[in-house]
Amino acid sequence: xxxxxxxSKVTGVxxxxxxxxxxxxxxPEPGRNAGNQRRYDxxxxxxxxxxxxxxxxxxxxxxxxxxxxxxxxxxxxCAEADQIARTQLQNVRDRIxxxxxxxxxxxxxxxxxxxxxxxxxxxxxxxxxxxxCVGEHGRADI
Amino acid sequence: xxxxxxxSKVTGVxxxxxxxxxxxxxxPEPGRNAGNQRRYDxxxxxxxxxxxxxxxxxxxxxxxxxxxxxxxxxxxxCAEADQIARTQLQNVRDRIxxxxxxxxxxxxxxxxxxxxxxxxxxxxxxxxxxxxCVGEHGRADI
DNA sequence: TGTAGGTGCTCTAGTCACTAGAGGTTCAAG
DNA sequence: CTTGAACCTCTAGTGACTAGAGCACCTACA
Numbered sequence: 001x002x003x004x005x006x007x008s009k010v011t012g013v014x015x016x017x018x019x020x021x022x023x024x025x026x027x028p029e030p031g032r033n034a035g036n037q038r039r040y041d042x043x044x045x046x047x048x049x050x051x052x053x054x055x056x057x058x059x060x061x062x063x064x065x066x067x068x069x070x071x072x073x074x075x076x077x078c079a080e081a082d083q084i085a086r087t088q089l090q091n092v093r094d095r096i097x098x099x100x101x102x103x104x105x106x107x108x109x110x111x112x113x114x115x116x117x118x119x120x121x122x123x124x125x126x127x128x129x130x131x132x133c134v135g136e137h138g139r140a141d142i
Numbered sequence: 143x144x145x146x147x148x149x150s151k152v153t154g155v156x157x158x159x160x161x162x163x164x165x166x167x168x169x170p171e172p173g174r175n176a177g178n179q180r181r182y183d184x185x186x187x188x189x190x191x192x193x194x195x196x197x198x199x200x201x202x203x204x205x206x207x208x209x210x211x212x213x214x215x216x217x218x219x220c221a222e223a224d225q226i227a228r229t230q231l232q233n234v235r236d237r238i239x240x241x242x243x244x245x246x247x248x249x250x251x252x253x254x255x256x257x258x259x260x261x262x263x264x265x266x267x268x269x270x271x272x273x274x275c276v277g278e279h280g281r282a283d284i
Numbered sequence: 285t286g287t288a289g290g291t292g293c294t295c296t297a298g299t300c301a302c303t304a305g306a307g308g309t310t311c312a313a314g
Numbered sequence: 315c316t317t318g319a320a321c322c323t324c325t326a327g328t329g330a331c332t333a334g335a336g337c338a339c340c341t342a343c344a
Contacts, residue, residue: 005320020302035310037321050270056279057251057269058244061301067266081266082252089248092241099238102200106231110224124209124223127199128192147291162331177339179292203330
C-alpha cells in the first residue's frame with residue numbers, strides 16, 4: 001500500500017495533480033486508512049503510470065480517459081486506441097510544421113538587428129508589419 | 143474611425159479578444175462615441191496589428207507588453223527587443239526538438255498495432271509502460 | 285418617423301491542466 | 315510524548331481566451 005506521497009515519488013506526478021486526477025474522475029478513488037489518508041494498491045499505481053506516460057506523450061486528459069475506458073473491453077478497443085494514437089501523432093506533426101515556419105520567421109527577424117541601431121528598432125518594425133514576412137505563417141497554436 | 147467590429151475584420155482578432163486585450167491593459171483604451179461604443183484611430187489599429195502578429199509568432203502576452211513598452215524609447219530598446227525575439231526563437235526550437243522525440247515514440251506505438259489483435263491491445267500496453275520506450279522522452283510541454 | 289436586425293455594451297462564468305495557499309489533522313521517528 | 319513532515323479539504327489563481335445573458339444602440343429601409 002502506497003501513500004499519495006509515495007505514489008508521487010515513484011511516478012513523478014505531483015501530489016496535488018494526483019488529487020486533481022481523482023477529482024475529475026480520471027483515477028478511481030482509492031481506499032483510505034483510519035486517519036482518512038489515501039492508500040493505493042498496485043492497480044492504482046499502474047493507472048497513474050498510464051496517465052503520466054500518456055500525458056508525457058501529449059495526449060489530452062479526455063483522450064486518456066477514452067483510452068482507459070477502452071482497456072479491458074473486448075472487441076474493437078485496439079482499433080479505437082490505435083486511432084487515438086494516430087490522431088495524436090498527426091497533431092504532433094502539424095505542430096512541428098507550424099513551429100518550423102515560426103522559427104524561420106523569428107530567425108529572419110532576429111538577423112535584422114545583430115548590432116544596435118539606436119532608437120529605430122527593426123525587430124519592432126518587423127513585428128508590427130506582417131507584410132514583411134517571407135512566408136505565410138498562421139497562428140502558432142502551440 | 144473604426145468600430146470594434148471593423149477592427150476585428152481588418153486584423154482577424156475576434157471582438158471579445160480585443161476587449162480582453164484592453165481589459166488587461168495591453169491595448170490603450172480607445173475613445174467612445176455618444177452611445178458609449180469604442181471608436182479606434184489608425185494608431186489603435188496599428189497596435190492591434192502588432193499584438194496579432196506577435197501572438198501569431200508565439201510570443202506570450204507579457205512579452206508583447208514588454209516589446210510595446212520598448213517601442214518609442216531611445217537607447218537600448220533594440221538590444222532588449224532582440225533579446226526577447228531570440229529567447230522566443232530558442233523556445234520554439236526547444237519545442238520542436240521535444241515534439242520530434244514524441245513523434246518518434248508515437249510512430250513506434252502506432253506501428254505496434256497495424257491490424258487488430260482483439261482484446262489485448264499493444265497500444266494500450268505501450269502507453270502503460272514507459273520502460274518500452276526507445277529513447278528518453280520527457281514531458282511534452284506543448 | 286417607425287421598425288427590424290445587426291452590432292455594441294458590461295458582467296459573469298467556463299475552458300484546460302494544473303498550481304498555490306490557508307488552515308487544519310494525522311503519521312512516524314526519536 | 316513531542317516535533318515536524320506529510321496529509322486533508324477547500325478556495326482561488328494561472329494564461330489566453332470563449333460563451334452566454336440581458337441589455338442598449340445604430341443603420342438601412344419603408
